Amino acid sequence: MTPGIKFHRGGQKALKLERKTIETLEFPEDFEFHSDREQGRFVKNFQDDVTRFDEKVSKITEGIYDTATSEIATWILDSSRNQKTLSVFSPDDTIGNLRTALVQCNFTDISRLIRDFRQKTLDFEDERREIRETIVTENDAIHEIIDKVSEMPSTPDTTRIIIIRQFESLRPHFLDSLVSLLYSNATCRSVIPRLRLMICVSTSPAFFTQNSEIVTMNMLELKQFKFTQLEDVFIKIISTGIHAFFEPPRQKPKKIEDDDPKLLMSYDCAPALFSGSFMKYLKNRFLACDYSVSALIRAIQFAMLQKYIEVPLWREETHSEELQKYDDVLRLFLDEFGEHSKSEFVRIHMEIQWNPDFWKSLEEEPIFRERKQFLVNSRTNLMEFGQRMLQKTENWDSKFSKKLEDLLEALNEAYNNTTSGPTDTQKTPNNSKMTFLELKKQREQAMIAKQQNPISTAKSAIFTHIMSFFQATLRPYPATWRNVVGTWQDKMTSLDSSDDVDIEKALLSKHLDEPVSVAWRALLCHRNFKMVPMNEWAEAYLENIKLPKKEAKGAFFAAAGQLEHIGLIRGAADKKSTNINVQYHPIHFVPSL
Structure with a gap:
């Protein structure tokens, strides 16, 4: 962890970060304080975002537990x-x-x-x-x-x-x-x-x-x-990184030392966007760590700390217009093809952000297929659907609205040009027999006539145009946005929540370059069988890891946390020395592999 940063517990001061410490960090060239007050505001935001997120979470989840406890106590007493x-x-x-x-x-x-x-x-x-x-x-x-x-x-x-x-x-x-x-x-x-x-x-x-x-x-x-209420608790926590549920940004405090806990509810503590891979990781961690809320808090705090060190001016970018359009379009999509609820909004948002094949898999879902059939098979339903889209999207995309109007007019013209009289189709007498080749030819002609039907073509064009608008708007956040947390793909492997899977791979000597694998092998190959000094473990780790020294340090502590979480190592019993106790040695492990 960066020198000078101390996480708080209880009523102690959350963070100690002075100008001298800040100057030792490698910040961008445009990062510079022009006054002590500007430095104080940055430190205050840093402190609230990184170290007070647990207070934010405890307050937003308090209502869920309070409601359940009130019902129990009222009925019993x-x-x-x-x-x-x-x-x-x-x-x-x-x-x-x-x-x-x-x-x-x-x-x-x-x-x-x-x-x-x-x-x-x-x-x-x-x-x-x-x-x-x-x-x-x-x-x-x-x-x-x-x-x-x-x-x-x-x-x-x-x-x-x-x-x-x-x-x-x-x-x-x-x-x-x-x-x-x-x-x-x-x-x-x-x-x-x-x-x-x-x-x-x-x-x-x-x-x-x-x-x-x-x-x-x-x-x-x-x-x-x-x-x-596991689902409600997870949605409350994950919604802190979704723009649609952001609170108004915090006003500039009159005093830098202002630590009013009520501000955590009325203003956003950390208005950052969670990337799709980061939300997927948080969900896996929540399920793998026995539904631990504290595990999610630690992961988010680590991500916020990483964001401040790498991009200290990330708060300067908001992308409010793009995000507001994204939220409105997603609500419109749920109104037409899903359920308009907070849980469904979060679920679809997560799928859009982390699943690159979301729209392809959506076409196979029964609910979407039934809704599509309901709209396309009826001219009235499709026209009403198109009119609703025009009313909602006229202020978002003029080109889309103009083309949609033309397609709706083309559908009306196709209906008007279609003759209502009988068609010249050859009918086979009921008493006559039809060969297989004749039946095949008749089916092919019917299929060609259906494909060349101007009404079907116009309906398909309208639905395809509307879905292209949804797909163009509802897509993952760009990796270039500085206010997006968790866009680093290379570090997600060192923070993978599937600890048991990673350790199993390490025991089989696969994925040798992964931080968890290198850290675990460094312990097993040490000359001491049970207790290993942490400095010697770190030296052996740095000799074998294929990462830059700056990244290797963070990956080492992440790997150590994973090994401790699943019970393979623990600290010394006296809680004073820096020795590591190895709790498990595989029988068939060969150090020379």
């Missing part, structure tokens, strides 16, 4: 619900079923779910009502939970919530035994109306139902919730 049923354990008493919330939550978000749920319970807790909780893990004994429930005060204003942290980690029939004991114990049974149960399941609700007995299910007043 709603005192107005008091359903009465007959218990087989006590026929003379009427007690309610145990109110239970089954929450599907990714295991990386369980701690957040419990933390947010605790905050929501404070809204229901007051002087008259006390809420207590018990978190159950795989190591807890059932009798300890029963004892805590039995010790509940007899006052009706006390509520006990039992939270099962992860259902998959429990012992077999743990929940069945717990529910059975709660209903069979007279003391616990008396507090069932004031007892709540929240079960976190990381896989699927079907796993819960398949591993619970019918008797247990009958004793629960069960409702399913979904806390981890």
Whole structure:
């Protein structure tokens, strides 16, 4: 990492970057500060873009988690619900079923779910009502939970919530035994109306139902919730690099030291465009790293840091007119051939940016083919489609609009010139037989007549002209745009999220020039078997890597991060030395390969 750059944690200052440090970097010739205030603004933008992106993401995703937690807390703690049923354990008493919330939550978000749920319970807790909780893990004994429930005060204003942290980690029939004991114990049974149960399941609700007995299910007043909205979270993060969802640019701060967190919501923290390859990489990383939001944040921060070092004046280019036209045309395309929603907008945008064969593959999709058939087979539908395109595109491309008008007029003329009378076609009598050659000739004549039909030709010309307009406008961002992040194709291999695939290739001695392969071989060929000093590892890496020294440094740390992520290496246990512990040695690895 560049000297002088320090990422912040907590309330510490995000970045320390002085003029002396900036002058040591290799910036373009047009990069020069004319005043200390101009330097301060650059440092402020640098700081917000590179190091405060996690704050931006946490705020834009907070609403998704907050909505889910509110629904769970409201249903569990709603005192107005008091359903009465007959218990087989006590026929003379009427007690309610145990109110239970089954929450599907990714295991990386369980701690957040419990933390947010605790905050929501404070809204229901007051002087008259006390809420207590018990978190159950795989190591807890059932009798300890029963004892805590039995010790509940007899006052009706006390509520006990039992939270099962992860259902998959429990012992077999743990929940069945717990529910059975709660209903069979007279003391616990008396507090069932004031007892709540929240079960976190990381896989699927079907796993819960398949591993619970019918008797247990009958004793629960069960409702399913979904806390981890993976698709919504990813769209929120990826939309920070899509122009259509940009917030207004941040105004010039009155004070350089202004760190108001509210500005992160009202203005854009980093108004940069994500390239198609970078968005594809982020999606793969999100799926490969157990849906880790922090993994996406680190990748975007690294990309922003790389952009500032290579093109420090990237903010000077906005291309607002081209981007606005792109957004409007994409919305128009979705109105005609897709679904106009944010998720569909992001999906199609990503496909356009990273898939060079998008338009060819689109023609094979059933929805597009049905829509095309609906438009082309009817003159009225096609004319209305053309008129809508004229109204929307008259301010975008005058040449396109002019040609479309001519094509629509040609279609009308073709219909007017077509005679409505009977055609001179030779019909074969019903009682006569037709040979195979005669049938083939008849089909060929029908095909030629269809191809030479002026109406079909005019319809095809209109649809082809409109699709050419979409294809010309909806295309990947030019690599020459300085405000596009992630256009480097050579560095994407060192940041590939498919770590296990890359390591497997390295073990087989393929792709010898890849940074991950070189770094892994340098470790395995070291004289030490288990612990390797990091400086010696770096020296061996630099001797074998075929990259410029400036690029090799960044590729080395990227490769080290990948090896650590999949568990092949880890740091020293004392957290002080710079030694690397090798966790895995392939049996059949031959250093001389």
